[in-house]
Amino acid sequence: MAYEILSIGDGEMLYEAFQGAAMIFRPENINDLIKSGFVLGTLLITFKYLTDQQMQLNYGLVAVALYTTMFVPTDTVSIEDVYTGEVRTVANVPIGIAAPMSVVSTMGVKSTSLFETSFSTPEEASLLGHGYLDSLNTLIKIRNVGVGTAGSNPTLNGDLARTVNGYIENCVMYDMELPYGNHEVTKQKLEKADDLWESLKTTFINRDTLVYLPTVVEPQMTCNEAYVTINNYLYTSEYQAAWASYMNGVLGITDSSVSASDKIDVAAQALGLTALDAQKFMRNALMASFLRDGPTAFIQRTGVEQVKMQWSGEQSVFKEYARPIMSFVEMFTVATSDSGVSFYTRTAWDVADGPIFSDVSVDSALGAHHGGV
Structure with a gap:
Protein backbone atom coordinates (compact mmCIF):
# COMPACT_ATOMS: atom_id res chain seq x y z
CA MET A 1 0.00 0.00 0.00
CA GLY A 131 -3.46 29.73 -2.02
CA TYR A 132 -3.27 32.20 0.83
CA LEU A 133 -4.92 35.55 -0.05
CA ASP A 134 -4.59 34.84 -3.76
CA SER A 135 -7.60 36.96 -4.75
CA LEU A 136 -6.40 40.00 -2.82
CA ASN A 137 -2.89 39.62 -4.15
CA THR A 138 -4.21 39.56 -7.72
CA LEU A 139 -6.07 42.85 -7.37
CA ILE A 140 -3.17 44.47 -5.50
CA LYS A 141 -0.79 43.58 -8.33
CA ILE A 142 -3.17 45.21 -10.79
CA ARG A 143 -3.52 48.37 -8.69
CA ASN A 144 0.24 48.88 -8.84
CA VAL A 145 0.66 48.03 -12.51
CA GLY A 146 2.58 50.12 -15.04
CA VAL A 147 2.55 50.12 -18.82
CA GLY A 148 5.54 47.76 -18.97
CA THR A 149 6.32 46.10 -22.28
CA ALA A 150 3.01 47.31 -23.74
CA GLY A 151 4.38 50.85 -24.01
CA SER A 152 5.64 50.32 -27.54
CA ASN A 153 5.09 48.00 -30.50
CA PRO A 154 7.23 44.88 -31.19
CA THR A 155 9.77 47.00 -33.10
CA LEU A 156 10.09 49.37 -30.10
CA ASN A 157 8.37 52.26 -31.86
CA GLY A 158 6.21 54.56 -29.78
CA ASP A 159 6.02 55.43 -26.10
CA LEU A 160 2.58 55.19 -24.51
CA ALA A 161 3.76 56.24 -21.05
CA ARG A 162 5.41 59.40 -22.36
CA THR A 163 2.30 60.17 -24.42
CA VAL A 164 -0.17 59.80 -21.54
CA ASN A 165 2.08 61.70 -19.13
CA GLY A 166 2.37 64.53 -21.64
CA TYR A 167 -1.38 64.57 -22.18
CA ILE A 168 -2.01 64.76 -18.43
CA GLU A 169 0.60 67.49 -17.99
CA ASN A 170 -0.45 69.69 -20.90
CA CYS A 171 -4.18 69.08 -21.05
CA VAL A 172 -5.61 67.59 -17.86
CA MET A 173 -3.55 69.62 -15.40
CA TYR A 174 -4.09 72.75 -17.46
CA ASP A 175 -7.85 72.28 -17.25
CA MET A 176 -7.76 71.64 -13.51
CA GLU A 177 -5.63 74.71 -12.84
CA LEU A 178 -7.82 77.15 -14.76
CA PRO A 179 -9.13 79.70 -12.25
CA TYR A 180 -12.45 80.15 -14.04
CA GLY A 181 -14.98 78.41 -16.29
CA ASN A 182 -16.50 74.94 -16.25
CA HIS A 183 -13.79 72.33 -15.83
CA GLU A 184 -14.00 69.14 -17.86
CA VAL A 185 -11.73 67.38 -15.36
CA THR A 186 -11.84 67.82 -11.58
CA LYS A 187 -10.20 65.95 -8.73
CA GLN A 188 -13.60 64.96 -7.34
CA LYS A 189 -14.67 63.61 -10.73
CA LEU A 190 -11.51 61.52 -11.03
CA GLU A 191 -11.79 60.09 -7.52
CA LYS A 192 -15.40 58.96 -8.13
CA ALA A 193 -15.09 57.94 -11.77
CA ASP A 194 -16.19 54.51 -12.89
CA ASP A 195 -13.96 54.82 -15.96
CA LEU A 196 -10.86 56.86 -15.15
CA TRP A 197 -9.63 57.23 -18.72
CA GLU A 198 -13.00 58.54 -19.86
CA SER A 199 -12.90 61.11 -17.04
CA LEU A 200 -9.55 62.39 -18.31
CA LYS A 201 -11.08 63.58 -21.57
CA THR A 202 -10.46 67.20 -22.55
CA THR A 203 -11.63 68.96 -25.72
CA PHE A 204 -9.22 71.90 -25.99
CA ILE A 205 -8.58 72.84 -29.61
CA ASN A 206 -6.26 75.75 -28.81
CA ARG A 207 -3.75 73.80 -26.68
CA ASP A 208 -1.32 71.21 -28.02
CA THR A 209 0.56 68.17 -26.73
CA LEU A 210 2.88 65.59 -28.29
CA VAL A 211 1.70 62.06 -29.07
CA TYR A 212 4.39 59.35 -29.38
CA LEU A 213 2.44 56.36 -30.67
CA PRO A 214 3.35 53.85 -33.40
CA THR A 215 0.32 54.85 -35.45
CA VAL A 216 1.13 58.59 -35.40
CA VAL A 217 3.08 60.39 -38.13
CA GLU A 218 2.77 63.99 -36.91
CA PRO A 219 3.18 63.99 -33.09
CA GLN A 220 1.89 67.50 -32.35
CA MET A 221 -1.89 67.50 -31.79
CA THR A 222 -4.54 69.45 -29.97
CA CYS A 223 -5.75 68.00 -26.66
CA ASN A 224 -8.99 66.93 -28.29
CA GLU A 225 -7.15 65.14 -31.11
CA ALA A 226 -4.65 63.60 -28.69
CA TYR A 227 -7.37 62.06 -26.52
CA VAL A 228 -9.12 60.53 -29.54
CA THR A 229 -5.83 59.18 -30.92
CA ILE A 230 -4.77 57.64 -27.60
CA ASN A 231 -8.23 56.19 -27.06
CA ASN A 232 -8.23 54.58 -30.51
CA TYR A 233 -4.76 53.14 -29.92
CA LEU A 234 -5.83 51.56 -26.62
CA TYR A 235 -8.40 49.50 -28.53
CA THR A 236 -6.13 48.34 -31.36
CA SER A 237 -5.44 44.60 -31.60
CA GLU A 238 -1.69 45.26 -31.50
CA TYR A 239 -1.86 47.07 -28.17
CA GLN A 240 -4.41 44.64 -26.72
CA ALA A 241 -2.12 41.69 -27.50
CA ALA A 242 0.93 43.42 -25.98
CA TRP A 243 -1.06 44.46 -22.91
CA ALA A 244 -2.46 40.93 -22.43
CA SER A 245 1.02 39.42 -22.67
CA TYR A 246 2.42 41.91 -20.17
CA MET A 247 -0.45 41.38 -17.71
CA ASN A 248 0.01 37.61 -17.88
CA GLY A 249 3.58 38.17 -16.76
CA VAL A 250 2.53 40.51 -13.94
CA LEU A 251 0.02 37.98 -12.62
CA GLY A 252 2.31 35.00 -13.11
CA ILE A 253 -0.02 33.25 -15.57
CA THR A 254 1.69 30.41 -17.43
CA ASP A 255 -1.39 28.55 -18.67
CA SER A 256 -2.16 29.73 -22.22
CA SER A 257 -5.85 28.93 -21.71
CA VAL A 258 -6.13 31.46 -18.86
CA SER A 259 -6.13 35.22 -19.46
CA ALA A 260 -5.53 38.10 -17.08
CA SER A 261 -9.23 38.97 -17.33
CA ASP A 262 -10.15 35.44 -16.25
CA LYS A 263 -7.90 35.63 -13.21
CA ILE A 264 -9.27 39.04 -12.22
CA ASP A 265 -12.84 37.78 -12.61
CA VAL A 266 -12.07 34.85 -10.28
CA ALA A 267 -10.49 37.21 -7.74
CA ALA A 268 -13.48 39.57 -7.92
CA GLN A 269 -15.93 36.71 -7.38
CA ALA A 270 -13.94 35.54 -4.37
CA LEU A 271 -14.31 38.99 -2.82
CA GLY A 272 -17.97 39.38 -3.78
CA LEU A 273 -17.19 42.11 -6.35
CA THR A 274 -19.40 40.62 -9.03
CA ALA A 275 -19.98 43.94 -10.82
CA LEU A 276 -16.27 44.52 -11.46
CA ASP A 277 -15.30 44.66 -15.13
CA ALA A 278 -11.83 43.16 -15.56
CA GLN A 279 -10.80 45.19 -18.63
CA LYS A 280 -11.98 48.45 -17.13
CA PHE A 281 -10.30 47.61 -13.82
CA MET A 282 -6.96 47.08 -15.57
CA ARG A 283 -7.33 50.28 -17.61
CA ASN A 284 -8.26 52.27 -14.49
CA ALA A 285 -5.24 50.85 -12.68
CA LEU A 286 -2.95 51.86 -15.53
CA MET A 287 -4.27 55.42 -15.67
CA ALA A 288 -4.16 55.71 -11.89
CA SER A 289 -0.49 54.75 -11.99
CA PHE A 290 0.22 57.70 -14.30
CA LEU A 291 -1.69 60.05 -12.01
CA ARG A 292 -0.22 58.65 -8.81
CA ASP A 293 3.39 57.93 -9.69
CA GLY A 294 4.18 60.12 -12.68
CA PRO A 295 5.85 63.51 -12.61
CA THR A 296 2.43 65.17 -12.67
CA ALA A 297 0.96 63.10 -9.83
CA PHE A 298 -1.82 64.92 -8.02
CA ILE A 299 -3.97 62.14 -6.55
CA GLN A 300 -2.54 60.95 -3.24
CA ARG A 301 -3.80 57.83 -1.50
CA THR A 302 -4.92 58.55 2.04
CA GLY A 303 -3.28 56.96 5.05
CA VAL A 304 -6.39 54.90 5.70
CA GLU A 305 -6.28 53.40 2.23
CA GLN A 306 -2.58 52.65 2.54
CA VAL A 307 -3.09 50.73 5.78
CA LYS A 308 -6.17 48.93 4.46
CA MET A 309 -4.45 47.74 1.30
CA GLN A 310 -1.10 46.97 2.93
CA TRP A 311 -2.42 44.47 5.47
CA SER A 312 -4.68 42.77 2.96
CA GLY A 313 -2.39 42.45 0.02
CA GLU A 314 1.03 41.26 1.10
CA GLN A 315 0.54 37.71 -0.13
CA SER A 316 3.81 37.72 -1.99
CA VAL A 317 5.67 38.69 1.20
CA PHE A 318 3.71 36.08 3.13
Whole structure:
Protein backbone atom coordinates (compact mmCIF):
# COMPACT_ATOMS: atom_id res chain seq x y z
CA MET A 1 0.00 0.00 0.00
CA ALA A 2 1.23 3.51 -0.82
CA TYR A 3 1.01 6.18 1.86
CA GLU A 4 -0.53 9.42 0.58
CA ILE A 5 1.00 12.67 1.82
CA LEU A 6 -0.52 16.07 1.01
CA SER A 7 1.92 18.97 1.11
CA ILE A 8 0.82 22.56 1.83
CA GLY A 9 4.44 23.70 1.96
CA ASP A 10 6.86 22.85 -0.83
CA GLY A 11 6.20 19.43 -2.36
CA GLU A 12 9.63 19.28 -3.98
CA MET A 13 11.47 19.90 -0.71
CA LEU A 14 9.37 17.28 1.05
CA TYR A 15 10.16 14.86 -1.78
CA GLU A 16 13.88 15.47 -1.27
CA ALA A 17 13.47 14.88 2.49
CA PHE A 18 11.83 11.51 1.90
CA GLN A 19 14.48 10.63 -0.66
CA GLY A 20 17.10 11.30 1.99
CA ALA A 21 15.24 9.23 4.58
CA ALA A 22 14.90 6.32 2.15
CA MET A 23 18.61 6.46 1.36
CA ILE A 24 19.66 6.64 5.02
CA PHE A 25 17.53 3.67 6.05
CA ARG A 26 18.81 1.35 3.34
CA PRO A 27 20.23 -1.80 4.99
CA GLU A 28 23.71 -1.21 3.60
CA ASN A 29 23.75 2.31 5.06
CA ILE A 30 22.06 1.86 8.44
CA ASN A 31 23.11 -1.63 9.58
CA ASP A 32 26.53 -0.62 10.89
CA LEU A 33 25.02 2.33 12.74
CA ILE A 34 22.33 0.13 14.30
CA LYS A 35 24.94 -2.42 15.37
CA SER A 36 27.00 0.32 16.98
CA GLY A 37 23.94 1.66 18.75
CA PHE A 38 22.98 -1.80 19.99
CA VAL A 39 26.49 -2.41 21.36
CA LEU A 40 26.50 1.00 23.05
CA GLY A 41 23.05 0.36 24.53
CA THR A 42 24.17 -3.02 25.87
CA LEU A 43 27.21 -1.42 27.50
CA LEU A 44 25.06 1.26 29.10
CA ILE A 45 22.64 -1.33 30.47
CA THR A 46 25.58 -3.32 31.84
CA PHE A 47 27.05 -0.21 33.43
CA LYS A 48 23.64 0.59 34.93
CA TYR A 49 23.53 -2.93 36.40
CA LEU A 50 26.98 -2.53 37.96
CA THR A 51 26.13 0.83 39.56
CA ASP A 52 22.47 0.38 40.53
CA GLN A 53 22.14 -3.41 40.64
CA GLN A 54 19.30 -3.17 38.11
CA MET A 55 19.16 -5.04 34.82
CA GLN A 56 16.87 -2.81 32.72
CA LEU A 57 16.57 -5.04 29.68
CA ASN A 58 13.14 -3.59 28.97
CA TYR A 59 14.73 -0.51 27.40
CA GLY A 60 16.73 -2.61 25.00
CA LEU A 61 13.77 -4.82 24.15
CA VAL A 62 11.53 -1.81 23.47
CA ALA A 63 14.20 -0.22 21.27
CA VAL A 64 14.65 -3.40 19.25
CA ALA A 65 10.88 -3.86 18.91
CA LEU A 66 10.34 -0.27 17.75
CA TYR A 67 13.16 -0.47 15.25
CA THR A 68 12.09 -3.78 13.75
CA THR A 69 8.43 -2.73 13.44
CA MET A 70 8.86 0.90 12.34
CA PHE A 71 12.12 1.12 10.41
CA VAL A 72 12.76 -2.29 8.93
CA PRO A 73 9.52 -2.56 6.89
CA THR A 74 9.39 -0.07 4.01
CA ASP A 75 6.71 1.12 1.64
CA THR A 76 6.03 3.64 -1.11
CA VAL A 77 5.11 7.26 -0.39
CA SER A 78 3.03 9.42 -2.75
CA ILE A 79 3.57 13.17 -2.21
CA GLU A 80 0.99 15.54 -3.71
CA ASP A 81 1.43 19.32 -3.81
CA VAL A 82 -2.04 20.69 -3.05
CA TYR A 83 -1.34 23.92 -4.98
CA THR A 84 -0.05 22.48 -8.25
CA GLY A 85 -1.49 18.96 -8.08
CA GLU A 86 1.92 17.54 -8.96
CA VAL A 87 2.51 14.05 -7.53
CA ARG A 88 5.95 12.63 -6.66
CA THR A 89 6.64 9.07 -5.55
CA VAL A 90 9.38 7.79 -3.25
CA ALA A 91 9.99 4.08 -2.73
CA ASN A 92 11.52 2.21 0.23
CA VAL A 93 10.51 4.72 2.90
CA PRO A 94 10.35 3.23 6.44
CA ILE A 95 6.79 2.84 7.71
CA GLY A 96 7.74 4.65 10.91
CA ILE A 97 8.29 7.80 8.85
CA ALA A 98 5.65 7.34 6.15
CA ALA A 99 2.68 6.44 8.36
CA PRO A 100 2.77 9.35 10.86
CA MET A 101 3.51 11.89 8.12
CA SER A 102 0.59 10.57 6.08
CA VAL A 103 -1.73 10.87 9.08
CA VAL A 104 -0.56 14.39 9.96
CA SER A 105 -0.77 15.80 6.42
CA THR A 106 -4.09 14.15 5.59
CA MET A 107 -5.69 15.31 8.84
CA GLY A 108 -4.38 18.84 8.30
CA VAL A 109 -5.69 19.17 4.75
CA LYS A 110 -9.05 17.57 5.58
CA SER A 111 -9.44 19.86 8.62
CA THR A 112 -8.64 22.86 6.43
CA SER A 113 -11.28 21.77 3.93
CA LEU A 114 -13.84 21.36 6.73
CA PHE A 115 -13.01 24.82 8.10
CA GLU A 116 -13.53 26.38 4.67
CA THR A 117 -16.82 24.53 4.28
CA SER A 118 -18.04 25.70 7.68
CA PHE A 119 -17.07 29.30 6.84
CA SER A 120 -18.89 28.99 3.49
CA THR A 121 -15.68 30.14 1.86
CA PRO A 122 -16.07 30.73 -1.92
CA GLU A 123 -14.08 28.23 -3.96
CA GLU A 124 -12.18 31.14 -5.53
CA ALA A 125 -10.93 32.18 -2.07
CA SER A 126 -10.04 28.75 -0.73
CA LEU A 127 -6.59 28.21 0.73
CA LEU A 128 -6.15 24.80 -0.86
CA GLY A 129 -7.58 25.78 -4.24
CA HIS A 130 -5.89 29.12 -4.86
CA GLY A 131 -3.46 29.73 -2.02
CA TYR A 132 -3.27 32.20 0.83
CA LEU A 133 -4.92 35.55 -0.05
CA ASP A 134 -4.59 34.84 -3.76
CA SER A 135 -7.60 36.96 -4.75
CA LEU A 136 -6.40 40.00 -2.82
CA ASN A 137 -2.89 39.62 -4.15
CA THR A 138 -4.21 39.56 -7.72
CA LEU A 139 -6.07 42.85 -7.37
CA ILE A 140 -3.17 44.47 -5.50
CA LYS A 141 -0.79 43.58 -8.33
CA ILE A 142 -3.17 45.21 -10.79
CA ARG A 143 -3.52 48.37 -8.69
CA ASN A 144 0.24 48.88 -8.84
CA VAL A 145 0.66 48.03 -12.51
CA GLY A 146 2.58 50.12 -15.04
CA VAL A 147 2.55 50.12 -18.82
CA GLY A 148 5.54 47.76 -18.97
CA THR A 149 6.32 46.10 -22.28
CA ALA A 150 3.01 47.31 -23.74
CA GLY A 151 4.38 50.85 -24.01
CA SER A 152 5.64 50.32 -27.54
CA ASN A 153 5.09 48.00 -30.50
CA PRO A 154 7.23 44.88 -31.19
CA THR A 155 9.77 47.00 -33.10
CA LEU A 156 10.09 49.37 -30.10
CA ASN A 157 8.37 52.26 -31.86
CA GLY A 158 6.21 54.56 -29.78
CA ASP A 159 6.02 55.43 -26.10
CA LEU A 160 2.58 55.19 -24.51
CA ALA A 161 3.76 56.24 -21.05
CA ARG A 162 5.41 59.40 -22.36
CA THR A 163 2.30 60.17 -24.42
CA VAL A 164 -0.17 59.80 -21.54
CA ASN A 165 2.08 61.70 -19.13
CA GLY A 166 2.37 64.53 -21.64
CA TYR A 167 -1.38 64.57 -22.18
CA ILE A 168 -2.01 64.76 -18.43
CA GLU A 169 0.60 67.49 -17.99
CA ASN A 170 -0.45 69.69 -20.90
CA CYS A 171 -4.18 69.08 -21.05
CA VAL A 172 -5.61 67.59 -17.86
CA MET A 173 -3.55 69.62 -15.40
CA TYR A 174 -4.09 72.75 -17.46
CA ASP A 175 -7.85 72.28 -17.25
CA MET A 176 -7.76 71.64 -13.51
CA GLU A 177 -5.63 74.71 -12.84
CA LEU A 178 -7.82 77.15 -14.76
CA PRO A 179 -9.13 79.70 -12.25
CA TYR A 180 -12.45 80.15 -14.04
CA GLY A 181 -14.98 78.41 -16.29
CA ASN A 182 -16.50 74.94 -16.25
CA HIS A 183 -13.79 72.33 -15.83
CA GLU A 184 -14.00 69.14 -17.86
CA VAL A 185 -11.73 67.38 -15.36
CA THR A 186 -11.84 67.82 -11.58
CA LYS A 187 -10.20 65.95 -8.73
CA GLN A 188 -13.60 64.96 -7.34
CA LYS A 189 -14.67 63.61 -10.73
CA LEU A 190 -11.51 61.52 -11.03
CA GLU A 191 -11.79 60.09 -7.52
CA LYS A 192 -15.40 58.96 -8.13
CA ALA A 193 -15.09 57.94 -11.77
CA ASP A 194 -16.19 54.51 -12.89
CA ASP A 195 -13.96 54.82 -15.96
CA LEU A 196 -10.86 56.86 -15.15
CA TRP A 197 -9.63 57.23 -18.72
CA GLU A 198 -13.00 58.54 -19.86
CA SER A 199 -12.90 61.11 -17.04
CA LEU A 200 -9.55 62.39 -18.31
CA LYS A 201 -11.08 63.58 -21.57
CA THR A 202 -10.46 67.20 -22.55
CA THR A 203 -11.63 68.96 -25.72
CA PHE A 204 -9.22 71.90 -25.99
CA ILE A 205 -8.58 72.84 -29.61
CA ASN A 206 -6.26 75.75 -28.81
CA ARG A 207 -3.75 73.80 -26.68
CA ASP A 208 -1.32 71.21 -28.02
CA THR A 209 0.56 68.17 -26.73
CA LEU A 210 2.88 65.59 -28.29
CA VAL A 211 1.70 62.06 -29.07
CA TYR A 212 4.39 59.35 -29.38
CA LEU A 213 2.44 56.36 -30.67
CA PRO A 214 3.35 53.85 -33.40
CA THR A 215 0.32 54.85 -35.45
CA VAL A 216 1.13 58.59 -35.40
CA VAL A 217 3.08 60.39 -38.13
CA GLU A 218 2.77 63.99 -36.91
CA PRO A 219 3.18 63.99 -33.09
CA GLN A 220 1.89 67.50 -32.35
CA MET A 221 -1.89 67.50 -31.79
CA THR A 222 -4.54 69.45 -29.97
CA CYS A 223 -5.75 68.00 -26.66
CA ASN A 224 -8.99 66.93 -28.29
CA GLU A 225 -7.15 65.14 -31.11
CA ALA A 226 -4.65 63.60 -28.69
CA TYR A 227 -7.37 62.06 -26.52
CA VAL A 228 -9.12 60.53 -29.54
CA THR A 229 -5.83 59.18 -30.92
CA ILE A 230 -4.77 57.64 -27.60
CA ASN A 231 -8.23 56.19 -27.06
CA ASN A 232 -8.23 54.58 -30.51
CA TYR A 233 -4.76 53.14 -29.92
CA LEU A 234 -5.83 51.56 -26.62
CA TYR A 235 -8.40 49.50 -28.53
CA THR A 236 -6.13 48.34 -31.36
CA SER A 237 -5.44 44.60 -31.60
CA GLU A 238 -1.69 45.26 -31.50
CA TYR A 239 -1.86 47.07 -28.17
CA GLN A 240 -4.41 44.64 -26.72
CA ALA A 241 -2.12 41.69 -27.50
CA ALA A 242 0.93 43.42 -25.98
CA TRP A 243 -1.06 44.46 -22.91
CA ALA A 244 -2.46 40.93 -22.43
CA SER A 245 1.02 39.42 -22.67
CA TYR A 246 2.42 41.91 -20.17
CA MET A 247 -0.45 41.38 -17.71
CA ASN A 248 0.01 37.61 -17.88
CA GLY A 249 3.58 38.17 -16.76
CA VAL A 250 2.53 40.51 -13.94
CA LEU A 251 0.02 37.98 -12.62
CA GLY A 252 2.31 35.00 -13.11
CA ILE A 253 -0.02 33.25 -15.57
CA THR A 254 1.69 30.41 -17.43
CA ASP A 255 -1.39 28.55 -18.67
CA SER A 256 -2.16 29.73 -22.22
CA SER A 257 -5.85 28.93 -21.71
CA VAL A 258 -6.13 31.46 -18.86
CA SER A 259 -6.13 35.22 -19.46
CA ALA A 260 -5.53 38.10 -17.08
CA SER A 261 -9.23 38.97 -17.33
CA ASP A 262 -10.15 35.44 -16.25
CA LYS A 263 -7.90 35.63 -13.21
CA ILE A 264 -9.27 39.04 -12.22
CA ASP A 265 -12.84 37.78 -12.61
CA VAL A 266 -12.07 34.85 -10.28
CA ALA A 267 -10.49 37.21 -7.74
CA ALA A 268 -13.48 39.57 -7.92
CA GLN A 269 -15.93 36.71 -7.38
CA ALA A 270 -13.94 35.54 -4.37
CA LEU A 271 -14.31 38.99 -2.82
CA GLY A 272 -17.97 39.38 -3.78
CA LEU A 273 -17.19 42.11 -6.35
CA THR A 274 -19.40 40.62 -9.03
CA ALA A 275 -19.98 43.94 -10.82
CA LEU A 276 -16.27 44.52 -11.46
CA ASP A 277 -15.30 44.66 -15.13
CA ALA A 278 -11.83 43.16 -15.56
CA GLN A 279 -10.80 45.19 -18.63
CA LYS A 280 -11.98 48.45 -17.13
CA PHE A 281 -10.30 47.61 -13.82
CA MET A 282 -6.96 47.08 -15.57
CA ARG A 283 -7.33 50.28 -17.61
CA ASN A 284 -8.26 52.27 -14.49
CA ALA A 285 -5.24 50.85 -12.68
CA LEU A 286 -2.95 51.86 -15.53
CA MET A 287 -4.27 55.42 -15.67
CA ALA A 288 -4.16 55.71 -11.89
CA SER A 289 -0.49 54.75 -11.99
CA PHE A 290 0.22 57.70 -14.30
CA LEU A 291 -1.69 60.05 -12.01
CA ARG A 292 -0.22 58.65 -8.81
CA ASP A 293 3.39 57.93 -9.69
CA GLY A 294 4.18 60.12 -12.68
CA PRO A 295 5.85 63.51 -12.61
CA THR A 296 2.43 65.17 -12.67
CA ALA A 297 0.96 63.10 -9.83
CA PHE A 298 -1.82 64.92 -8.02
CA ILE A 299 -3.97 62.14 -6.55
CA GLN A 300 -2.54 60.95 -3.24
CA ARG A 301 -3.80 57.83 -1.50
CA THR A 302 -4.92 58.55 2.04
CA GLY A 303 -3.28 56.96 5.05
CA VAL A 304 -6.39 54.90 5.70
CA GLU A 305 -6.28 53.40 2.23
CA GLN A 306 -2.58 52.65 2.54
CA VAL A 307 -3.09 50.73 5.78
CA LYS A 308 -6.17 48.93 4.46
CA MET A 309 -4.45 47.74 1.30
CA GLN A 310 -1.10 46.97 2.93
CA TRP A 311 -2.42 44.47 5.47
CA SER A 312 -4.68 42.77 2.96
CA GLY A 313 -2.39 42.45 0.02
CA GLU A 314 1.03 41.26 1.10
CA GLN A 315 0.54 37.71 -0.13
CA SER A 316 3.81 37.72 -1.99
CA VAL A 317 5.67 38.69 1.20
CA PHE A 318 3.71 36.08 3.13
CA LYS A 319 4.65 33.41 0.63
CA GLU A 320 8.32 34.28 1.04
CA TYR A 321 8.12 33.26 4.68
CA ALA A 322 5.01 31.11 5.21
CA ARG A 323 5.64 28.44 2.60
CA PRO A 324 9.27 27.96 3.69
CA ILE A 325 8.01 27.75 7.28
CA MET A 326 5.42 25.15 6.32
CA SER A 327 8.10 23.29 4.35
CA PHE A 328 10.31 23.32 7.43
CA VAL A 329 7.43 22.00 9.57
CA GLU A 330 6.83 19.17 7.11
CA MET A 331 10.51 18.26 6.84
CA PHE A 332 10.95 18.54 10.61
CA THR A 333 8.03 16.16 11.01
CA VAL A 334 9.76 13.68 8.72
CA ALA A 335 13.04 14.05 10.59
CA THR A 336 11.52 13.62 14.06
CA SER A 337 9.07 10.85 13.23
CA ASP A 338 11.33 8.33 14.97
CA SER A 339 11.24 10.13 18.34
CA GLY A 340 8.72 7.75 19.84
CA VAL A 341 5.25 8.08 21.26
CA SER A 342 5.78 11.71 22.33
CA PHE A 343 5.80 12.61 18.63
CA TYR A 344 2.12 11.85 18.34
CA THR A 345 1.25 14.31 21.11
CA ARG A 346 2.51 17.09 18.81
CA THR A 347 0.42 15.98 15.85
CA ALA A 348 -2.45 18.35 16.74
CA TRP A 349 -0.18 21.38 16.36
CA ASP A 350 0.97 20.32 12.89
CA VAL A 351 -2.61 19.55 11.84
CA ALA A 352 -3.79 22.99 13.03
CA ASP A 353 -1.53 24.97 10.67
CA GLY A 354 -3.79 24.58 7.62
CA PRO A 355 -7.05 25.57 9.34
CA ILE A 356 -5.35 28.57 10.97
CA PHE A 357 -4.10 29.88 7.61
CA SER A 358 -7.53 29.18 6.11
CA ASP A 359 -9.22 31.17 8.88
CA VAL A 360 -6.89 34.15 8.41
CA SER A 361 -7.32 34.02 4.63
CA VAL A 362 -11.12 34.05 4.67
CA ASP A 363 -11.24 36.74 7.39
CA SER A 364 -8.95 38.95 5.31
CA ALA A 365 -11.07 38.41 2.21
CA LEU A 366 -14.26 39.31 4.09
CA GLY A 367 -12.61 42.40 5.55
CA ALA A 368 -11.49 43.56 2.12
CA HIS A 369 -14.96 42.95 0.68
CA HIS A 370 -16.74 44.97 3.36
CA GLY A 371 -14.05 47.66 3.53
CA GLY A 372 -13.68 48.01 -0.24
CA VAL A 373 -10.74 47.03 -2.38
